[in-house]
Amino acid sequence: MAVAHLGSITIDCDDPIVLATFWAEMLGGVIATSTERFVSVKLPHMILTAIRVPNYHPPSWPDEGTPKQVHLDLAVTDLDSAQEAAVRLGARLASHQAAPTKCRVLFDPAGHPFCLCLPPAG
Template sequence: MERWVVADARTYDLHVEACAFLAGLRSKGRSPNTERVYAGRLALYLNYCTQRRIEWSRPSFMALSGLQQWLITTPLPARSRRSPTTAAPRYRSQGMANAVSLSFNLGPGLCRLARSRASGRVSRMIGRLYTVVIDCPDPDELAGFYEKLLSLSRKADTGDFVVLQNEAGAPVVAFQRVDDFRAPQWTDSARPQQMHMDVMVADLDTAEAQVLALGATLLDGSDKPIGYRVYEDPVGHPFCLITPEGA
């Protein structure tokens, strides 16, 4: 009889839920792999979540942004106990890392982000686009329109601020209540479009210094230790730097 261990003894309570999660994905036709291969990928995913203290059943995009890097930089176990200890370590290929991510519907966006990080193309990146925020008089009503238009669901709803997410749980667009809202008029510069970008960063103080050096101006939020701060770009468009705590 084969026995598969998907987590260590301290997290064995995940076993039942993990099996249900696996069965649910396979029933939807998302995995053409054999049960043995798929169980191995599930084990990798759960081990990563355990090490990073991530809620595996509801991971955020931010929490999983390092998954593929972890997969391709963590050495593979020795082929056998007889393998020489001096042998060069083996690593997973990028293709295998992509396969693990896609098995759990983490999406190609995460794969592209990891490939960019591995190649060093985003080494100077200050943050990443988290969502686009649209001003409106009634967030609930406008969010309902875009839920149906884009086949999205609600990730967060405070009454004055609604965030819509895609099937992978990543935020796509948000709506914020604005008093005395004046609807934009197409081609009328006196009544321009009202929206801004939220940029996710790891540390507000560090990111602030970088965007100010690029020519941004702080508008509000320097007294907030966590959450978000508001800036304008060199020609006056507002944008926010936010942290996971403020999302």
């Protein structure tokens, strides 16, 4: 029996409205709460929050100078169309792609890496 369930993921950034808007559009959520310091996105089964932190530094992945802090894998059915949509919403494609036929690495507007992944075969 589970002790708890995942209710929220919070992502550090320097501009919470930009980051929350990106994730709301990317995941089909809606902005639920907004202050100067944080913006929450309501998703079907959880909340994603972007929070402003002093002296925020984006991850430097794949270099580990500044660790990636969080990494989301998003399941998609078509890598090319999902990548195009993510870029249109403000993501940028990473130059390093380890398995581009199965998974695409992008960066959200705050610089956090995330992956668009096809479901495993079988």
